[in-house]
């Protein structure tokens with residue numbers, strides 16, 4: 001079932017997850033960092049405060065479903081699943097190895113506990129809509145949560161799925177958008193040389209609203225408030241709900257934050273040591289809001 005964990009513990013768990021993400025990508029010499037680090041707090045809030053799951057019984061029929069549609073952030077999901085007890089934390093160090101269950105993009109045929117294989121942006125969300133529709137038709141009581149990136153919301157399939165979810169009044173479906181304002185490269189603003197966010201200001205929330213969704217907005221790093229917002233999201237009635245969560249790409253490591261070039265860069269050993277040092281300071285400073 002959902003674990004009841006204090007906010008201070010959630011923050012420690014988030015530090016543990018960030019450390020694991022950094023070590024796993026450095027060890028694999030490949031993978032993504034910016035998107036996984038922006039998603040960590042949302043994943044911690046979901047897995048430790050919201051999802052009704054049984055890690056020891058991953059196929060429990062009544063479990064809430066979770067689909068990481070931004071599948072390139074798999075390493076963060078693996079870190080959080082391991083911390084929640086699905087498998088040993090050490091296994092995350094096999095990330096992306098040829099025979100590992102923990103592939104660069106989630107493979108549900110390899111790892112129990114995954115509800116969908118993802119990686120092609122937009123498709124995981126559509127699958128989540130289908131899972132929720134199936135549950136509605138069968139009268140099943142679980143909620144389906146799907147996490148997307150804001151860059152991913154450029155995909156046409158996202159809006160086709162959003163349309164269908166509203167058409168069938170899927171109030172058992174919650175989308176969580178990790179709105180970190182950056183994608184892989186994105187669009188360049190030639191006048192400033194800076195990257196233009198996929199959606200500016202309230203534009204993204206307004207679009208979901210225009211598609212008939214109930215919209216909740218949140219600080220995607222505030223573990224004091226996130227569990228309650230995500231809990232509220234599952235209480236929708238008559239409409240699907242989206243949580244548009246403001247986040248920072250590369251969150252937790254100062255020299256990665258807000259820099260799109262860390263989307264999928266591997267840290268040098270010096271950069272890794274500096275990054276882990278920063279995570280450690282955050283872990284040992286309980287009053288510091290990361």
Ligand SMILES: Cc1ncc(C[n+]2csc(CCOP(=O)(O)OP(=O)(O)O)c2C)c(N)n1
Pocket residue numbers: 034035036038070072073119120121122148149150151152153178180182183184185249263
């Ligand atoms: C259909 C498809 N096109 C392109 C890619 C390559 N790709 C992987 S991640 C990414 C950027 C995604 O941006 P966003 O959704 O904002 O993710 P985040 O910033 O959270 O990492 C792209 C283009 C892909 N995985 N799937």
